[in-house]
Amino acid sequence: MTDSRRILVTGLSTYWGGLLAKALERFPEIEAIIGVDNEEPTVELERTEYVKVGAQHALLRRVVEAAEIDTVVDTRLVVDSTTTSSSKAHENNVIGTMNILAACSGPDTPVRKVVFKSSTHYYGCEQDDPAFFDETMSRPHQPRTPIERDIVDAEASLGDFAETNPDAAVTILRFANVLGPDVQTSHVGLFSLPAIPMILGFDPRYQFVHEEDVVHALEHAVRNLLPGIYNVAADGVLALSEVAGLLGKPYAPVLPPWGTGIATSLLRRVGLHVPPEMQMQLRYGRGVDNRRYKAAGFRYGNTSRETVIALAEHMRLHPLMRGAGEPYRYEREVEEFLRWSPHVRSARTPDGSGLSRDQLAELRRALGELTGEEASALAEPPAPAPDPEPAPPPKPKPRKPAAPPPRPGAPVDHYDDLESEEVISLLGSLEPGDLRVLRDYERDNAGRSSVLGAIDSVLARSGDASGVAPGGTP
Amino acid sequence: MADGQRTPLSIREGKPALGAGAPLPALRREELREHLPGVEPERQLTDWGRSERIEGLMDQTLVEFFYRYWFRAEVEGIENVPANGGGLLVSNHSGALPPDAAMIAKAVKEEHSHPRPVNITVEHFFKGYPGFSMLIPKIGCVAAHPANVQRLLFDEEQLVLVFPEGRKGTEKLYKDRYRLRRFGRGGFVEAAMRAKAPIVPICVVGAEEAAPVFAQMNLMKRLTGLLYFPITPTFPHLGLLGMLGYLPAKFKVRFLEPIRFEEEGMYEDKALVQTVANEVRARIQENLWDMVSRRKSVWFG
Numbered sequence: 001m002t003d004s005r006r007i008l009v010t011g012l013s014t015y016w017g018g019l020l021a022k023a024l025e026r027f028p029e030i031e032a033i034i035g036v037d038n039e040e041p042t043v044e045l046e047r048t049e050y051v052k053v054g055a056q057h058a059l060l061r062r063v064v065e066a067a068e069i070d071t072v073v074d075t076r077l078v079v080d081s082t083t084t085s086s087s088k089a090h091e092n093n094v095i096g097t098m099n100i101l102a103a104c105s106g107p108d109t110p111v112r113k114v115v116f117k118s119s120t121h122y123y124g125c126e127q128d129d130p131a132f133f134d135e136t137m138s139r140p141h142q143p144r145t146p147i148e149r150d151i152v153d154a155e156a157s158l159g160d161f162a163e164t165n166p167d168a169a170v171t172i173l174r175f176a177n178v179l180g181p182d183v184q185t186s187h188v189g190l191f192s193l194p195a196i197p198m199i200l201g202f203d204p205r206y207q208f209v210h211e212e213d214v215v216h217a218l219e220h221a222v223r224n225l226l227p228g229i230y231n232v233a234a235d236g237v238l239a240l241s242e243v244a245g246l247l248g249k250p251y252a253p254v255l256p257p258w259g260t261g262i263a264t265s266l267l268r269r270v271g272l273h274v275p276p277e278m279q280m281q282l283r284y285g286r287g288v289d290n291r292r293y294k295a296a297g298f299r300y301g302n303t304s305r306e307t308v309i310a311l312a313e314h315m316r317l318h319p320l321m322r323g324a325g326e327p328y329r330y331e332r333e334v335e336e337f338l339r340w341s342p343h344v345r346s347a348r349t350p351d352g353s354g355l356s357r358d359q360l361a362e363l364r365r366a367l368g369e370l371t372g373e374e375a376s377a378l379a380e381p382p383a384p385a386p387d388p389e390p391a392p393p394p395k396p397k398p399r400k401p402a403a404p405p406p407r408p409g410a411p412v413d414h415y416d417d418l419e420s421e422e423v424i425s426l427l428g429s430l431e432p433g434d435l436r437v438l439r440d441y442e443r444d445n446a447g448r449s450s451v452l453g454a455i456d457s458v459l460a461r462s463g464d465a466s467g468v469a470p471g472g473t474p
Numbered sequence: 475m476a477d478g479q480r481t482p483l484s485i486r487e488g489k490p491a492l493g494a495g496a497p498l499p500a501l502r503r504e505e506l507r508e509h510l511p512g513v514e515p516e517r518q519l520t521d522w523g524r525s526e527r528i529e530g531l532m533d534q535t536l537v538e539f540f541y542r543y544w545f546r547a548e549v550e551g552i553e554n555v556p557a558n559g560g561g562l563l564v565s566n567h568s569g570a571l572p573p574d575a576a577m578i579a580k581a582v583k584e585e586h587s588h589p590r591p592v593n594i595t596v597e598h599f600f601k602g603y604p605g606f607s608m609l610i611p612k613i614g615c616v617a618a619h620p621a622n623v624q625r626l627l628f629d630e631e632q633l634v635l636v637f638p639e640g641r642k643g644t645e646k647l648y649k650d651r652y653r654l655r656r657f658g659r660g661g662f663v664e665a666a667m668r669a670k671a672p673i674v675p676i677c678v679v680g681a682e683e684a685a686p687v688f689a690q691m692n693l694m695k696r697l698t699g700l701l702y703f704p705i706t707p708t709f710p711h712l713g714l715l716g717m718l719g720y721l722p723a724k725f726k727v728r729f730l731e732p733i734r735f736e737e738e739g740m741y742e743d744k745a746l747v748q749t750v751a752n753e754v755r756a757r758i759q760e761n762l763w764d765m766v767s768r769r770k771s772v773w774f775g
Contacts, residue, residue, distance in 0.1 A: 127598050127599075127601050127602035128598040128601075128617070128619070129617075129619070130617075130619040130620075130621035130622055131521075131522055131616060131617065131619070131621075131622050131625070132521075132621065132622075132625060134621070137621065199604070200604055201603075201604025201605040201606075201607060201608055202604060202607045202608060203523070203607070203608040203611075203612075205521075205523050205611075235511030235512065236511055236514060236517070236521060237521040237522075237523070238517075238519070239519050239523050239611075242517070242518070242519055257604035283602075283607075284601060284602070287521065289625075290509075290511075291506040291509035291510065292506065294509040295505055295506055295509050303511070303514060305514055305516070305517060
């Protein structure tokens with residue numbers, strides 16, 4: 001475990017950035033998660049703060065320094081040339097990476113770790129490839145497609161960064177082709193066709209990684225100190241004909257082995273976009289050696305085969321479930337209301353299931369007694385009892401000047417009568433000082449992990465970093 | 475788990491300009507072996523693309539016919555093939571579409587007390603040629619890349635068959651039969667030393683006469699994009715199937731005493747690697763002359 005506590009996630013609005021931030025929110029020891037991107041997040045986030053930045057991330061250094069970021073996770077690499085134009089991809093992949101690394105370097109930078117999401121497109125697909133690329137191998141030929149060139153360039157700038165910043169641990173994760181129900185890649189597009197197009201006379205080897213494993217792999221790199229390059233690809237290399245079999249679809253060798261480029265440009269006219277890097281993969285395929293990351297303690301949830309089966313199941317079910325889930329849309333005003341408004345009692349429990357007004361008052365009184373009694377007993381400066389009115393919202397920047405210091409709590413009958421859900425629903429309206437008292441009390445007595453976790457997360461959300469003691473979590 | 479230990483950036487192989495150089499933690503290869511992916515019994519292919527079904531089908535029909543009835547293969551010294559662990563089989567090579575590889579693999583399967591699959595290394599060319607690219611991996615062939623040989627020998631502890639002569643052996647003409655070509659750059663010895671796997675030299679007699687090459691057509695080779703375009707008794711006038719039109723020469727396969735490498739780091743000594751490569755070549759050549767000189771008839775042995 002490392003001390004990654006203040007994390008910056010680039011590419012928050014990309015699929016991976018959003019999911020990673022969401023996954024990291026679970027860990028109370030992580031104090032701050034800041035996501036930057038030039039578009040709005042696409043997943044619902046609880047305590048991640050979104051900062052809108054330009055495409056080139058030019059002002060990132062100020063964010064990094066102001067928030068004392070110790071870990072930067074760069075998830076914004078474009079590895080699929082169908083998603084954007086090649087000049088935009090270059091801008092994002094090469095220039096963007098350069099600027100992000102520039103923001104993390106320097107003699108007094110707080111950044112201690114950089115995690116970079118890369119792709120096995122780094123290795124390319126050629127005739128004279130080894131059957132399994134390992135991390136020490138470089139590609140046998142110069143990159144042929146723009147996207148591969150970008151990835152090689154981006155990784156080269158990470159290499160330079162690692163050399164000039166020996167104090168920072170640089171982790172590069174090279175992901176194989178990602179499949180999953182929620183992610184849209186050009187390969188998912190290919191596999192959703194009624195038949196799998198192939199190049200006549202070729203049956204390339206493919207290795208996949210499940211979308212959940214991608215998020216877990218990034219999370220693993222954030223939570224452990226793993227400098228170096230790692231391939232992330234699930235166990236098992238499948239032949240494309242095998243993939244078609246698992247999907248329950250016929251394969252159609254419609255692409256000619258010679259003049260494949262012309263054929264794909266014709267296919268593009270009819271709406272099927274086979275990007276150049278995919279053409280190479282459809283011809284030669286690629287397998288990578290995934291053992292190094294496994295040796296670093298990572299465990300895959302799915303094999304390549306299971307990944308394809310999961311996709312197949314989703315594809316069969318998808319037409320029936322269309323329109324079931326509303327996509328999440330980020331609205332700044334709503335997000336800020338949910339985070340900072342005094343009227344929001346808890347982000348976790350829906351309105352109405354909390355306590356009645358009387359119970360609320362009772363808890364307040366109990367807490368007042370608690371802090372008051374203690375203060376007099378220990379003959380310390382009297383701690384201010386909480387307001388009977390709803391407390392002002394805990395703002396991240398202006399801290400409350402006189403928050404009572406943490407101390408062990410005394411048993412309070414009223415408090416013990418409350419259910420854990422009831423306590424949790426109250427936490428949002430309490431001050432950080434009270435919360436700390438409550439946490440210590442809870443830990444010494446009932447020790448309900450749900451309550452402790454909730455208190456910690458509220459404390460972390462309020463920006464009161466000092467409130468989260470390292471050992472304070474169960 | 476990571477221990478923060480870091481090796482210098484120079485660990486990367488190949489051209490440094492292309493390699494991104496974040497430092498790699500030093501990991502001994504033995505530790506990685508236990509992380510090899512497990513076998514999924516539902517699958518019909520291995521990770522190398524080998525298909526037991528297609529290989530078995532070929533084995534029971536075409537290979538069986540040639541091995542038993544057409545070439546009437548005779549095997550000696552099969553006990554020299556290790557029953558477990560990695561092993562590097564090194565053989566002479568000949569014939570337009572060389573039948574020797576399939577016969578050696580079949581010999582191990584038929585005659586050995588512990589029949590094991592043999593991975594046959596082939597030129598990278600096959601991966602790039604339509605049709606071959608699909609079929610060749612299915613029947614147990616892998617590209618002759620040092621990393622592939624290393625993984626098979628050391629990590630997966632399998633048998634690997636290499637032809638160090640490469641295409642120099644198969645494109646040689648009938649008049650040069652049984653005269654070994656240069657043995658590459660000794661890469662096969664290095665691979666065996668790295669994996670500490672024994673080298674088993676193999677002599678095959680009969681393949682030269684089964685598929686004699688009378689001439690090479692360079693123009694046709696360029697037009698078809700094939701590795702080479704030979705003139706044999708049945709090719710090209712009988713079409714692609716003519717490639718399988720072998721003459722019924724008697725096959726004799728002799729497995730020689732294995733050469734073992736026990737010491738650590740022997741592969742770093744380039745001179746030693748070359749010496750061993752030459753030694754292997756000399757042994758095969760010597761035994762080939764011996765076998766040819768004892769042979770009374772090309773067709774009946």
